[in-house]
Amino acid sequence: MTLILYKCSNHKPMERAKAIATIGSPSNKSGLIQQLQEEVFALQRFRKPKSEVSDLGLGPIAKAFPESTFPTGAVHEFISYQTPNAAATSGFMIALAGRLMQQHGSCLWISTRRTLYPPSLKQYGIDAARVICIDLAKQKDVLWAVEEALKCQSLTLVIGELSEISFNDSRRLQLAVEQSNVTGLLHRYNPRSENTLACAARWKIASLASDHPTLPGVGFSRWHVELSKVRNGRPSAWDIEWSKQGFQHLSPQEVATEIQTRKTA
Template sequence: MYDRISNKKDLIRQLKEQLLSMEGFSSGSVSRRLDFGLGPMNAAFPGGTFPIGSIHELVSPTEADAAAANGFLAGLLSTLMGQSGICLWISVGRKLFPPALKFFGIEPHRVIFVDVKLKKDGLWVMEQALKCTALSAVVAELREVSFAESRRLQLAVEDSRVTGFLHRIRPVSQATLACVSRWKISPQPSHSNGLPGVGFSRVQVELEKIRNGRPGSWQFEWRKGRFLFVPAKRPAALTAESAKNNLDSNKASTKMKAG
């Protein structure tokens, strides 16, 4: 009886993984082995793991957001690439400083930078690169991408299972794309724990769209080579105000009882 139940559970799990794979997700054993350090955010993903082998969209309305997004992206790439993986980074007007990748555990020589002048060239390079199974990931910094163009990119990864990132910096439109997710990353003040100097870098991660998942917002800190989830805290001013209100309420209640 127990073996029959166990076999049914395994069959259901396999069917779920097949369905997710058909919808553009990779949630198999490889995906489960990768720990991106996203902690409670994993619950937002279908299958409870970061979707690899898919196309993700990052939207940055400002240059500051773009810098924060590239930092967050570099943290994800450090896990995807592991110790020997290669990434292709395509840009129209690249601003990334390659040596800065070492801060996230990525040696610059393991990232192949392709700078193009036209968007159509960047899309062509990305589509061809996504078909190359020798790559761990492909990043493209492109301002505008249509649904049809994003659909071609998603179709390209369904066979290769290479993970792709479309980083749209200061886009004119917010049109829906065929990507499995849409992210918005914004910089946050660092916390130095009362010590002199600047604390660890922090970002606010907003998962605005995730297919078959639950969108949400989380804050992370990059510390000792990995992401650290930062729990939300009530502002000190709000806490003090609440305490004052409780005290006033208790005083009023005491007067009423005395009267």
């Protein structure tokens, strides 16, 4: 608490005086903490997402994020290792994209070896005509294109498939989205190391076996969603299912396993 106070006071001396004056009374305490929290968010360049797209139907997953809202206008990182998991990750990303783009948005899909099948996008509520695919030869070009695209305010979403990215490069992407408020999803397939990036969250998606005792056949897509890093949030894991109605949670009490909370201040 004192540390936060100190940091804030460095920034705004008036706030500090106000905080010290009001800290005595317990009724003001929660209000004060909220106020300080907002200031910390401001310092950490976290912004409240726009209200129109705040509810992505993520349910409990959204609670892992600060303010219980999925951060748009930020870069998210997805890591996958095997082809089936890469497909599951793509599926989850497309499902998210469908919710983010809604009716009018457009999306850029930048990759080097794209295996995306455009007709499959319809299942996730996306008209593939609104997705522009850019197939590049080099990872370096992908990084450049993602950065340029993230600066373009008329896009809703940029999906980049690149395995290696350095911390500095991710900072550049973060600076780009702060200006434009575009959401970026990076899919890192088979990265050499899980190095730290300046991203809002790190996701890992794995496919789950369909487990219906009575019904035959393959059911809805099921994923094990692991949020292994969240800025200012609580990392956790869930099992979800994707149906036409959207994300459905599978017995959250049993599955959700709280991973240790990171201290962010």
